[in-house]
Amino acid sequence: MTKSLDIDALRERFLMKDFDEQVFEFSAAELVDYASSCGELAPRYTDPAHPEFQAPPTFATCLRPGRRLPEGFPNLPGLGMDAGKAVAPKAPILPGVPLTARSHLHDIYAKTGRSGRMTFLVTRMEIYDPAGTLLANADTRIVIREKPEA
């Protein structure tokens, strides 16, 4: 028998609490390759000599946390799948600048349909520069299609 996740209890225990922190740094050449391979033509993303050179706007989604869920989070009662990603750039991500990425569970909710209950976990990674300026939010949604209780 598989027990359903208790959404209210999980929200109370895990929401809005940082569970992971990583530091990243990228070179100008890497930012150019990232942008150019995606088909970007705007010089502010492809030319390091441009006065506003920066990472392309979806770049923050490539940063990966060290762990997917907080320590102590219960085993998922079903198959967890990547349901999508959202990114909201706030300030330029620059080459050679250490990026501190902190992750927390931002939302937990359930939807019930004909095929049963699906639980959504939204992990938000917040990316900061060394001055503490928020550069971007990157959300990853995991959906769990729960197995029915026997």
Place this chain on the structure above:
Amino acid sequence: MTIRHVSEVEFGVELPVFEPDTSLDNVRRFVRAAHWDGPRFTDHDAARKEGLPGALVPGIMSQGFLAAMIHRWAPDALIENVDTVFRAPVIVDEAYRIAGVVTDIDAAAGRVEIDLTVTNEKGETRVFGTATVRLPA
């Protein structure tokens, strides 16, 4: 037509179709830059051994295609948000087309909302996204 100002945008207008480069060489370049290098993205045989139909274009690269398409249409657009749903795999070396349509305009705020889809040669939607962008008045 290249868009410079929000006043030039019309509700329901379709963005020029973008056909992204999904070649193995280009995906290899991307995953190295993103620090995502791995055989499931860079080696068809290795990906098939994992049960995949072939090497995958990473979802984050598809998201990058969507942003690039917006900038090809409106080079000065500031992307405020891109929300992407990965419905099915995008396979390396296969042809895809990206379509976009303007679904909302807030002229006072300079904001435009765009729905974007990545479809394969059979017309199947593999990735769906919504973007909010800001344009000069």
